[in-house]
Amino acid sequence: MAEQVGEVRAVVFVRDGGCVALRIDSKAGPCHDAWGSPLGWRVLSGMEMDYIRKRSTGRRHELASDHVTLCPGHHRGMGARQGYVWATAHRPELREYLERWATDDETPTD
Numbered sequence: 001m002a003e004q005v006g007e008v009r010a011v012v013f014v015r016d017g018g019c020v021a022l023r024i025d026s027k028a029g030p031c032h033d034a035w036g037s038p039l040g041w042r043v044l045s046g047m048e049m050d051y052i053r054k055r056s057t058g059r060r061h062e063l064a065s066d067h068v069t070l071c072p073g074h075h076r077g078m079g080a081r082q083g084y085v086w087a088t089a090h091r092p093e094l095r096e097y098l099e100r101w102a103t104d105d106e107t108p109t110d
């Protein structure tokens with residue numbers, strides 16, 4: 001299972017190329033690491049994977065098109081933004097983003 005999660009993570013990270021928050025929401029603000037320090041949105045080593053769609057019920061983390069790449073700041077919220085979690089507030093937008101990939105065999109369209 002751990003190996004499987006690693007594979008999905010690699011596909012998701014390469015597909016997104018970094019935190020997707022700013023691409024979906026121009027007001028998302030800068031990316032941050034788990035300690036609240038600024039983090040480049042393309043620094044994949046600091047990114048996390050968020051599980052958005054429930055398409056793979058019972059087979060959680062098997063489908064790359066169910067996940068997005070987010071920095072810890074946009075994924076969980078922290079520091080000055082604690083209390084407001086971008087990922088939670090933008091569930092519909094994240095699902096919409098994933099729809100683009102799910103219907104296109106996970107090939108980039110833009």
Ligand SMILES: [Zn+2]
Binds near residue numbers: 019021073
């Ligand atoms: Zn971010």
